[in-house]
Amino acid sequence: xxxxxxxQDRPIVGIVAGLGAEVGFCIVLVVxxxxxxxxxxxxxxxxxxxxxxxxxxxxHYARKREQLKVTKTLIVVLFVTFLxxxxxxxxxxxxxx
Numbered sequence: 001x002x003x004x005x006x007x008q009d010r011p012i013v014g015i016v017a018g019l020g021a022e023v024g025f026c027i028v029l030v031v032x033x034x035x036x037x038x039x040x041x042x043x044x045x046x047x048x049x050x051x052x053x054x055x056x057x058x059x060h061y062a063r064k065r066e067q068l069k070v071t072k073t074l075i076v077v078l079f080v081t082f083l084x085x086x087x088x089x090x091x092x093x094x095x096x097x
Contacts, residue, residue: 009066014073017061021053022081044094048085054078 006013026047033040058074061067089095 009069011069011073013067014061014070015077017057017070018054018074018077018081021057022050025050025053044092045089048089050085051078051082054081 006017029046029049030040033043054074054077058071058078061070061074086095090097
């Protein structure tokens with residue numbers, strides 16, 4: 001059933017796959033930081049790594065070539081979440097230019 005859902009060429013598949021990859025990375029990072037006893041607020045920049053699994057998912061769907069809607073949706077998800085992350089990083093003065 002899950003395999004059938006992710007093999008469809010619908011924008012909702014791209015949204016679920018893209019955001020799922022990012023949220024999954026963030027959950028693993030938070031759990032790792034809590035186990036290590038490190039404060040999460042001191043390592044906000046590490047959450048930039050959430051784009052790596054999203055890029056890998058995007059690469060997977062782009063290689064198939066028959067799921068163009070999912071690929072386009074993943075590109076939009078990557079752009080919007082990256083832009084939101086950079087705005088947050090700059091507004092919170094975590095990254096200063």
